[in-house]
Amino acid sequence: MATPRLRVSKKILEEINAQIEDEIVREFAKSLLQFELENWRIEKLHFKDFFTDQLTIYCRRRMQKL
Amino acid sequence: MKIQCIELENYRQYRGKVTVGLSCDSSKNITVIQGVNGSGKTNMLNAVNWCLYGREEHLSKYDAKKQPIINDAELRELPTGQRISARVTIKMIDEKDNDRFYQFERSIGAKKDISGKIIFDRDSEFHAYMQIGRDIQEIRETEMLINRILPHGVKSFFFFDGERLDEFFKEERSEKVREAIFDVSQLYLLDRTIEHLEKTVSSIRGEVKGESPKVDEIQEKIKAIEGGLESSRQEKKEKEEKLRNIRSQITEIESKLKDCSESVVRALQCQRESLESRLGEIEKNIGKIKEQITDNILEIGPLIYCLPAVNDAIVQIDQKAEKGEIPPNIRHTFVKELLERGKCICGTDTKANNEARYRLEELLKKARISEIYEEIIELKYILKPIREQVAKFSEEQNVLRKNISSLEEEKNKIKSELQEVSTRLKGINVEEITNLEITRNQLRREEEGLIRDIGVLDQRIANARMMLDKLQKELNDELRKSKKFIEVNEKLNLATQTLNALGTIRQKLIDDIRNTIQNKTREYFLRLIWKKETYDTVIIDEDYGISVINKLGSECLGTLSAGERQILALSFLAALREVSGFDAPIIIDTPLGRISKEHKESIAELLPEFLKDAQVTLFMTDEEYTPVRRLLSRKVGKEYELCYDESRSQTRVEPYGK
Numbered sequence: 248m249a250t251p252r253l254r255v256s257k258k259i260l261e262e263i264n265a266q267i268e269d270e271i272v273r274e275f276a277k278s279l280l281q282f283e284l285e286n287w288r289i290e291k292l293h294f295k296d297f298f299t300d301q302l303t304i305y306c307r308r309r310m311q312k313l
Numbered sequence: 314m315k316i317q318c319i320e321l322e323n324y325r326q327y328r329g330k331v332t333v334g335l336s337c338d339s340s341k342n343i344t345v346i347q348g349v350n351g352s353g354k355t356n357m358l359n360a361v362n363w364c365l366y367g368r369e370e371h372l373s374k375y376d377a378k379k380q381p382i383i384n385d386a387e388l389r390e391l392p393t394g395q396r397i398s399a400r401v402t403i404k405m406i407d408e409k410d411n412d413r414f415y416q417f418e419r420s421i422g423a424k425k426d427i428s429g430k431i432i433f434d435r436d437s438e439f440h441a442y443m444q445i446g447r448d449i450q451e452i453r454e455t456e457m458l459i460n461r462i463l464p465h466g467v468k469s470f471f472f473f474d475g476e477r478l479d480e481f482f483k484e485e486r487s488e489k490v491r492e493a494i495f496d497v498s499q500l501y502l503l504d505r506t507i508e509h510l511e512k513t514v515s516s517i518r519g520e521v522k523g524e525s526p527k528v529d530e531i532q533e534k535i536k537a538i539e540g541g542l543e544s545s546r547q548e549k550k551e552k553e554e555k556l557r558n559i560r561s562q563i564t565e566i567e568s569k570l571k572d573c574s575e576s577v578v579r580a581l582q583c584q585r586e587s588l589e590s591r592l593g594e595i596e597k598n599i600g601k602i603k604e605q606i607t608d609n610i611l612e613i614g615p616l617i618y619c620l621p622a623v624n625d626a627i628v629q630i631d632q633k634a635e636k637g638e639i640p641p642n643i644r645h646t647f648v649k650e651l652l653e654r655g656k657c658i659c660g661t662d663t664k665a666n667n668e669a670r671y672r673l674e675e676l677l678k679k680a681r682i683s684e685i686y687e688e689i690i691e692l693k694y695i696l697k698p699i700r701e702q703v704a705k706f707s708e709e710q711n712v713l714r715k716n717i718s719s720l721e722e723e724k725n726k727i728k729s730e731l732q733e734v735s736t737r738l739k740g741i742n743v744e745e746i747t748n749l750e751i752t753r754n755q756l757r758r759e760e761e762g763l764i765r766d767i768g769v770l771d772q773r774i775a776n777a778r779m780m781l782d783k784l785q786k787e788l789n790d791e792l793r794k795s796k797k798f799i800e801v802n803e804k805l806n807l808a809t810q811t812l813n814a815l816g817t818i819r820q821k822l823i824d825d826i827r828n829t830i831q832n833k834t835r836e837y838f839l840r841l842i843w844k845k846e847t848y849d850t851v852i853i854d855e856d857y858g859i860s861v862i863n864k865l866g867s868e869c870l871g872t873l874s875a876g877e878r879q880i881l882a883l884s885f886l887a888a889l890r891e892v893s894g895f896d897a898p899i900i901i902d903t904p905l906g907r908i909s910k911e912h913k914e915s916i917a918e919l920l921p922e923f924l925k926d927a928q929v930t931l932f933m934t935d936e937e938y939t940p941v942r943r944l945l946s947r948k949v950g951k952e953y954e955l956c957y958d959e960s961r962s963q964t965r966v967e968p969y970g971k
Binding site for chain 2: 254271284
């Protein structure tokens with residue numbers, strides 16, 4: 248059994264690329280949207296762990312860059 | 314994404330196995346399936362919906378209640394103790410993904426027990442398969458796959474019944490347009506991400522408790538506001554849901570009144586609809602004039618405060634001109650230069666403290682005004698129009714107020730006419746009608762109350778957001794003072810930046826998408842509509858209300874004929890499809906059903922152009938297809954005819970004209 252991958256709309260991605268200059272913020276935003284899309288149908292989604300982990304990962308990446 | 318073929322097995326009137334291959338040729342992207350009423354056109358659309366989404370949304374009331382999904386002749390002839398099933402299979406290819414193959418299959422079974430009673434399975438079975446490399450694998454997350462191709466919320470803009478299209482703009486239209494725009498552009502996704510990120514930020518902030526009394530104090534405030542914000546949001550959601558329910562109940566009551574056997578009831582309901590449409594128009598116009606009054610006050614208000622100073626300046630300039638001080642006889646810079654040089658033009662020495670120097674110094678004092686002379690003259694020309702503008706302002710405001718009061722007068726008149734309609738409906742000597750009218754009035758009152766409450770909640774949410782922004786900045790400043798919280802502070806910064814960016818993107822997308830859909834709908838509508846001299850434009854306002862404006866500048870959506878509303882809906886759907894980015898096939902049942910004969914041609918000519926990149930399947934009656942067949946022929950890749958054999962309860966699919 249295989250699992251398909253959903254795609255965030257091209258328009259939203261284009262807008263993210265155009266509006267967000269900071270690469271870290273851009274990638275962080277995309278990762279959150281992808282997560283939401285893949286869990287779209289789940290009413291009571293446990294999002295906090297994923298969001299906090301992603302925030303930590305991207306924040307450390309940013310601090311390393313600095 | 315294209316449908317290669319639809320296979321129907323014992324599904325409603327499709328007895329045995331029937332396969333319909335659709336045209337996958339991009340230059341001939343249309344498939345026409347023609348058949349008389351009752352031959353199975355709508356049921357083929359239902360089959361596609363049932364296979365992919367498990368629901369048949371275009372059933373007639375009779376079919377929904379009486380007819381089983383499995384072919385009734387097969388059920389009748391089923392031997393005792395045997396099973397039978399109906400199955401719909403859809404095979405698709407994704408051209409944009411190396412012709413990747415997909416297959417969807419839904420089936421439902423039934424068994425005849427010993428007593429001859431047919432027992433149907435409770436649920437249907439659904440399987441989806443996808444090509445991965447050279448293999449075809451079954452997909453676990455079927456719903457996810459369907460969502461990727463065409464989400465449930467968007468499907469009604471791709472698979473639809475042309476005859477019901479005119480209903481699209483009749484009731485709750487702004488809510489439907491808003492939902493459509495949000496669905497096709499995944500704006501709900503942005504909303505959910507923003508909401509979850511805000512909650513995450515709030516829990517991270519909780520980690521820094523106990524650092525300093527100041528931090529704790531700010532945290533407490535943030536917590537309190539967030540609590541209020543959350544409950545306001547929740548309350549708003551509940552009220553919106555309630556509002557939707559109330560509106561659908563009102564629609565149901567109104568359609569019952571409209572379909573009532575008593576002609577007087579039908580007439581009164583029609584009268585009410587037209588009065589309410591006019592009332593909506595008037596309220597919109599009053600709103601626009603009020604906006605204009607506010608804009609004028611904002612523009613002219615500061616000038617009114619300055620008016621005494623402006624008048625005084627004009628008087629002073631005039632006085633100086635009268636006294637001959639402006640324009641000056643001699644330039645200030647020239648006299649100053651003579652004094653600096655120490656020699657007059659006549660050769661007299663002015664270095665020494667003599668009479669000549671004294672005269673020049675006196676002249677310098679008088680000529681001082683010359684330095685700003687040009688500005689003074691210019692100022693006079695700026696000040697005078699200001700005075701005129703202020704004088705005009707009150708005139709204009711009076712005209713606008715008069716317009717408002719005449720509109721208010723008309724509004725009150727319409728309201729009392731509406732009251733009269735309602736009283737007459739309540740007075741009709743049929744208990745059901747009286748009760749419907751009483752319930753409708755109660756619902757309308759509830760609707761008004763809910764709209765007011767939602768407005769208050771919106772304001773409360775906006776204020777809370779503003780306060781939160783301020784407090785977050787204060788908290789960040791405090792945290793910056795402690796090394797211990799460098800990472801937490803960074804996290805909060807990153808999250809806040811992301812939230813701000815997503816908020817901006819959301820608003821920009823909403824505006825862009827609304828504008829694009831508005832422009833495309835307008836373009837298509839004005840090209841398709843035959844009364845080119847009547848209609849001027851189509852507007853989708855900020856509340857997603859759609860208006861059609863005629864050449865006289867009046868809103869006329871309420872007066873469009875059923876056919877014109879169908880054209881507006883087709884234009885809107887073509888625009889939505891283009892903006893959505895979903896590359897799903899389009900299936901339209903009876904696309905030209907309500908369009909008068911002479912206008913079918915212009916639609917047949919232009920519609921393929923608007924839907925040029927999509928695979929289009931049209932289910933048409935002979936009356937629809939014959940007049941436009943020649944026009945469509947260059948775009949039609951496949952043509953079929955549905956032939957229903959009543960004696961066998963069976964529809965056959967034959968090549969057209971065989």
